[in-house]
Amino acid sequence: MSFFEDIASALDAEGIESRVNDDVMFVPITSDLEIQFIEIDPLLPAANVYIAAADVDEDDEEFEAVLVSVAFSVDDAVEAVSRHIATDQVVTVLRDLLEGTDERIAELEFAQDELNPHLVVAEVANDSELRVLVETIDGVPSAIVRFLAFDFDEDDLDDIEDEAVAQAWEVDEEDEDLDEADRIALFDNADFDEVPIVEVPAEALELGTYTDFDRLFDVLGLVSEQALDWEAQLVSFDDEDYEEPDVYDIFGEDDEDEDFFDGEESDFEDETDEDNEK
Template identity: 65%
Template sequence: MSFFEDIAAALDTEGIESRVHDDTMFVPITSDLEIQFQEIDPHMPAANVYIAAADVDEDDENFEAVLVSVVFSVDDAVATVARHVATDQVVTVLRDLLEGTDERIGDLEFYQDALNANLVRAEVGQNSELQVLVEVIDGLPSAVVQFVAVGESFEDLIDQAIDELWESDGEAQLSEEDRARMFADLSAEVEIATDEVLDLGVFTDFDRLFDVISLAADQAEDWEEQLVPFDESEFEEPDVYDIYGADADDDADLDEEDDDEDDADFEDLDSEEDLDPDDDADENFGTVRDEE
C-alpha cells in the first residue's frame, strides 16, 4: 500500500473521510476548511501538510493553502488531523458562546478575556460571573467551567484602594505610567483576595456544557449567598495529642528489660563448666552386653 492509502485506512478507522487526487490527499475538517497532504519524496513516507479553504477551487486566484507541518508516518498524519479537528471544535464552541447561538444561553452575554483568547466570561447574579475555558486537553476539546463570586462590590473596593493610594502619596511624584501600573497590580491583588470560586467541572460533551451553563445562570444568586469568604483566623486549630507517646515509653522500658535478661543469661552460661559429650562415651566404653 502507498503512504496515502495507509493514511486513508487509518483515518477511516477513526471515522474521518478523505480522498486522493493525483499527489494530494484531501481531508475535510469543516464545510469551509480542509487539510491537504502532498507527498514530497517518492522513496520514503513524507508529506507536507496544508490548511486550505474547502470551497475554493485550486485554479481560483483567491485559493491559498498554508503550510502548517510535515509528517513522516501514518501516526503523525492521523495525529495532525485529530489536532486540527479538535482545534476547530474549540473555535466553534467559543463562537457559539460569544454569539449566543444556543437558545439555552440566550440571556447571557459572553465576552472574550483580554489575555486568554480561549477564556470567555459572562456576568451572572448580582456580582458574579461564569468563566468558560475552552481548549484541547489530552487531545480532546474540553471546556472548564467555573462560577466566580465576589463577596463585595469589586468596583467599590478598587475605588477605596485608589483613594487610599492617592492620599498616601504625600509629596512623592509619580508618573501616570507608574500610577497606572500600581493601580493594575492593586486591582489584581484585590480581585484575587475577594474571589470565591466554585468549580463546575470539565466537559467534553458540549451539549451538556450548555445545559450546565444555563443551570448555573439560574442558580447564580443562590450560590452567591452561600459562597462566603473563608477566614482561617476564625477557626482555631485543633489540639494535637501524642496518643502514642505513653506506649512508646512503655515499649522502650520493655526493650531495656529484655536486654538486661539477655545479659544475665549470657553471664550464667559463662560461669558453667563445659560438658564434654565424650565423657559418657568413655565410661561406657568396653562394657559388654551379655548375650542370652
C-alpha cells in the same frame, strides 16, 4: 500500500473521511476548511500538510493553502488531522458562546477575556461571574466551567484601587517639581508592568470539565437559573449579624458540679483522717 493509502486506512479507523486526487490527499475538517497532504518523498516517507479553504478552484486567485507541518509517518498525519479537528471544535464552541446562538444560554452574555482568547466570561447574579475555558486537553476539546462569587465591600475596594493608583502615580525625587500636565504625560507613557494588580476576593464553585458540548450548554442554562442562590450561599456572612449560641451556662453548671464534688471529696478526706486518729 502507498503512504496515502496507509494514512487513509488509519483515518478511516478513526471515523475520518479522506479522498485522493492525483498527488494530493484531501481531508475535510468543516464545510469550509480542509487539510491537504502533498507527498514530497515516497521512500522516507514524507508529506507537507496544508490548511486550505474547501471547495475552491486551485486557479482561483483567492485560493491559498498554508503549510502548517510535515508528516513523516502515518501517526504524524493522523495527529495533525486530529489536532486541527479539535482546534476547529474549540473555535466553534467559543463562537457559539460569544454569539449566544443556543437558546439555553439566552440569559447569558459572554465576552472574551482580554488576556486569554480561550476564556469567555459572563456576569451573573449581583456580583458574580461565570467563566468558561475552552481548550484542548490531551488532544481532546474540553470546556472547564467555574462560578466565581466576589466577596468584597465597595469601600474597601475603593481604598485598594486608590492605593494602586497612588503607587502608579508616584514619581522619582528628581521629578517632584513636575506640574500636573507633565505628570499626566509621564503616567500615560509609563511602563505598567510594575503597577500592582487589584485582586478582588472571590469564592469559587467548580462546575466541572466537559467534552460533551451539548451537556455543557445544559449546565450553562442551569447556572443562569441558580446564580443568585449560589452567590448568596458562597459570599461570607457578616460576623455582626451572627449570634453565637449561648453555651456558657452549660459550662457554668459543670463548674458548680465540680465544686460540689470537690467539696464532697474534701469532707470524705476529713472523715477518713478522723477515723485514723481514733
